[in-house]
Amino acid sequence: MVNYLVFLAISVAIFALFSLGLNLQWGYTGLINFGHVAFMTVGAYTTVLLSSQGIPVVMAVVIGAALAALLGLFIGFSTLRLREDYLAIVTIGVSEVIRLVALNEEKLTRGAFGVQDFPLPLANITPNLPARLVMIGLLTLIAGLALWRMWRWIWKREWATGYLDKALRSRPTISSIILGILSSLFGVTIYFVGALALYDYSYKAGLMLLSLIVLAVVIWALEKLVRSPWGRVLKAIREDEQIPRALGKNVFWYKMQAFMLGGAIAGVAGAFYAWQLTTVYPSNFETLVTFNAWIIVVLGGAGNNAGTLLGAVIFWAYDALTRFMLPAIVQSTVVHSIFPAIELLNDERQGAFRIMVIGLILILLMVWRPQGILGKKEELTLGR
Amino acid sequence: MVDNTEALTTQKEPYPLLAASGLCKSFGGIKAVDNAEIQVAQGTITGLIGPNGAGKTTFFNLLSNFIRPDKGRVIFDGEPIQNLRSHKITQMGMVRTFQVARVLSRLSVMENMLLGAQKQTGENFWRVWLQAKLVKREERQLRERAMEVLESVGLASKAQDYAGALSGGQRKLLEMGRALMTNPKLILLDEPAAGVNPTLIREICDRIVLWNQQGMTFLIIEHNMDVIMSLCSRVWVLAEGHNLAVGTPAEIQNNPQVLEAYLGQ
Numbered sequence: 061m062v063n064y065l066v067f068l069a070i071s072v073a074i075f076a077l078f079s080l081g082l083n084l085q086w087g088y089t090g091l092i093n094f095g096h097v098a099f100m101t102v103g104a105y106t107t108v109l110l111s112s113q114g115i116p117v118v119m120a121v122v123i124g125a126a127l128a129a130l131l132g133l134f135i136g137f138s139t140l141r142l143r144e145d146y147l148a149i150v151t152i153g154v155s156e157v158i159r160l161v162a163l164n165e166e167k168l169t170r171g172a173f174g175v176q177d178f179p180l181p182l183a184n185i186t187p188n189l190p191a192r193l194v195m196i197g198l199l200t201l202i203a204g205l206a207l208w209r210m211w212r213w214i215w216k217r218e219w220a221t222g223y224l225d226k227a228l229r230s231r232p233t234i235s236s237i238i239l240g241i242l243s244s245l246f247g248v249t250i251y252f253v254g255a256l257a258l259y260d261y262s263y264k265a266g267l268m269l270l271s272l273i274v275l276a277v278v279i280w281a282l283e284k285l286v287r288s289p290w291g292r293v294l295k296a297i298r299e300d301e302q303i304p305r306a307l308g309k310n311v312f313w314y315k316m317q318a319f320m321l322g323g324a325i326a327g328v329a330g331a332f333y334a335w336q337l338t339t340v341y342p343s344n345f346e347t348l349v350t351f352n353a354w355i356i357v358v359l360g361g362a363g364n365n366a367g368t369l370l371g372a373v374i375f376w377a378y379d380a381l382t383r384f385m386l387p388a389i390v391q392s393t394v395v396h397s398i399f400p401a402i403e404l405l406n407d408e409r410q411g412a413f414r415i416m417v418i419g420l421i422l423i424l425l426m427v428w429r430p431q432g433i434l435g436k437k438e439e440l441t442l443g444r
Numbered sequence: 445m446v447d448n449t450e451a452l453t454t455q456k457e458p459y460p461l462l463a464a465s466g467l468c469k470s471f472g473g474i475k476a477v478d479n480a481e482i483q484v485a486q487g488t489i490t491g492l493i494g495p496n497g498a499g500k501t502t503f504f505n506l507l508s509n510f511i512r513p514d515k516g517r518v519i520f521d522g523e524p525i526q527n528l529r530s531h532k533i534t535q536m537g538m539v540r541t542f543q544v545a546r547v548l549s550r551l552s553v554m555e556n557m558l559l560g561a562q563k564q565t566g567e568n569f570w571r572v573w574l575q576a577k578l579v580k581r582e583e584r585q586l587r588e589r590a591m592e593v594l595e596s597v598g599l600a601s602k603a604q605d606y607a608g609a610l611s612g613g614q615r616k617l618l619e620m621g622r623a624l625m626t627n628p629k630l631i632l633l634d635e636p637a638a639g640v641n642p643t644l645i646r647e648i649c650d651r652i653v654l655w656n657q658q659g660m661t662f663l664i665i666e667h668n669m670d671v672i673m674s675l676c677s678r679v680w681v682l683a684e685g686h687n688l689a690v691g692t693p694a695e696i697q698n699n700p701q702v703l704e705a706y707l708g709q
């Protein structure tokens with residue numbers, strides 16, 4: 061159980077990170093990227109291949125993120141001047157090309173055999189008690205900060221969009237408080253499990269701590285950025301790019317920066333993904349991964365970093381719940397007697413069924429709350 | 445460097461702030477702008493009028509390079525700008541507004557205004573991190589200035605509302621204020637009075653005169669003749685994409701060709 065929850069925490073961190081990159085591109089800048097997984101692939105392969113060659117892991121990640129950003133530059137240069145749908149099409153194509161390169165350039169990537177036995181961070185250490193306590197302390201710090209930020213935000217409702225803007229506030233609502241309590245419970249559970257896992261140190265526990273630290277730093281940095289004048293230009297581009305153009309902003313270059321930075325973040329997520337998998341196959345980077353990020357961003361509310369984090373939590377909570385509950389329901393005799401056709405839902409079909417239900421949930425969400433869980437309802441009524 | 449004073453006198457005096465000549469633009473078969481020219485003298489309020497579909501808006505798009513001209517030259521502040529990208533032109537001090545006001549709906553009115561300011565330290569990715577203090581201070585100063593401008597266009601009480609919640613007329617005002625935030629030498633206004641109520645039109649006109657006295661030059665497209673007559677010292681008339689007449693408002697009003705273009709068909 062502890063192991064599984066640690067796995068969940070790492071997955072949430074990785075997908076939150078990955079989706080935050082997309083949120084910067086789409087949620088804040090309005091760039092439609094249907095090939096986000098390409099950045100992750102580049103980040104993952106670069107990190108593992110370079111670190112296998114003896115390059116320090118940290119440096120390998122930095123190079124991986126830089127190469128992902130470079131891929132963004134490359135895609136952006138050819139499409140960002142064109143109409144926005146070109147970007148959508150080209151990104152789909154590029155992500156497939158990247159995956160096919162990973163599959164077929166066997167000399168470089170070992171193709172379908174996958175890359176194994178690459179160095180993992182914090183893997184071959186046996187921390188003594190003080191070191192483990194420091195780790196637990198760090199985890200406590202992150203958990204505390206997250207909870208504090210969340211509740212302050214629920215209470216004061218600082219929907220502030222500007223730098224010092226205290227405006228556009230609204231009152232705390234019952235639903236936001238319930239959501240806060242649920243999130244707190246989840247957070248506290250993960251915290252205790254995480255602390256326990258760190259105490260009996262294992263590689264995955266270390267990876268969890270590392271991924272959570274990186275996630276916290278990235279969220280903090282992104283929040284600072286999107287509230288800065290730099291972020292204001294991105295939001296302006298999302299709303300109507302002719303306006304920043306008329307006001308002297310180099311729209312193309314800002315789009316490029318958002319695209320590259322989002323790509324670099326996805327590249328870092330790729331490194332963590334590889335470390336979690338410990339063996340990297342091209343099949344880990346299928347188009348579905350991109351759409352998982354889209355689900356997460358849409359679920360939480362586009363243009364909202366906290367929403368993206370929440371989206372990742374819900375996505376994985378759903379995954380975990382259905383993974384265990386669905387087989388139990390299908391096998392239960394009570395359900396069988398009421399609804400015999402459930403037999404048809406065998407193991408293979410269950411996977412597809414779970415994805416289908418996600419689709420259904422998204423449709424319902426779009427009907428009931430199109431702005432996403434943390435999105436602002438008022439924004440829907442605004443004219444163009 | 446040696447001939448500094450001479451260069452200044454020869455540059456400033458005889459040349460207009462904005463001069464365009466031989467501008468052409470066709471959309472498919474339609475010649476929207478056909479060999480049109482304009483000159484806007486420093487410190488003036490110049491009008492641009494013409495019947496609907498005369499090509500006035502297209503002309504603005506060509507001047508600001510929102511649409512690339514097929515042919516022609518545009519000189520602003522002594523430099524050719526017809527090959528510059530639009531944002532560069534704004535950075536040089538020529539800003540345009542849109543006929544159908546465009547606002548950043550899901551940003552606050554204040555944020556719309558702040559976007560207008562030029563050379564913001566915080567618009568550079570690295571400086572957000574390296575000069576955080578300066579960015580914050582600039583932001584505070586910009587807010588004060590934005591508030592002043594908002595007051596002058598009567599939107600101060602709306603500063604914290606979503607821009608998308610403004611009415612059509614208010615959007616025009618916001619757009620004008622936002623353009624002003626760029627600290628331009630020349631503002632191109634495309635029908636600033638359209639959709640604005642009459643009392644407010646008077647106020648806007650007073651504002652424009654005030655800003656003009658502070659040294660800003662205006663080029664205004666407008667259908668409201670009262671506005672043109674009361675503001676402009678010189679009026680250019682465009683019809684079917686080319687220049688029909690130019691002169692003082694009184695001259696234009698009595699020009700038979702102009703009357704024909706407006707009433708004729």
Ligand SMILES: Nc1ncnc2c1ncn2[C@@H]1O[C@H](COP(=O)(O)OP(=O)(O)O)[C@@H](O)[C@H]1O
Binds near residue numbers: 496
């Ligand atoms: N983007 C465009 N594509 C095709 N035709 C256009 C476009 N913009 C303007 N036109 C045409 O050019 C002519 C001039 O339009 P416009 O400049 O908007 O006139 P005005 O602003 O003087 O009313 C019109 O016939 C219009 O239909």
Ligand SMILES: [Mg+2]
Binds near residue numbers: 500501502543
């Ligand atoms: Mg027009």
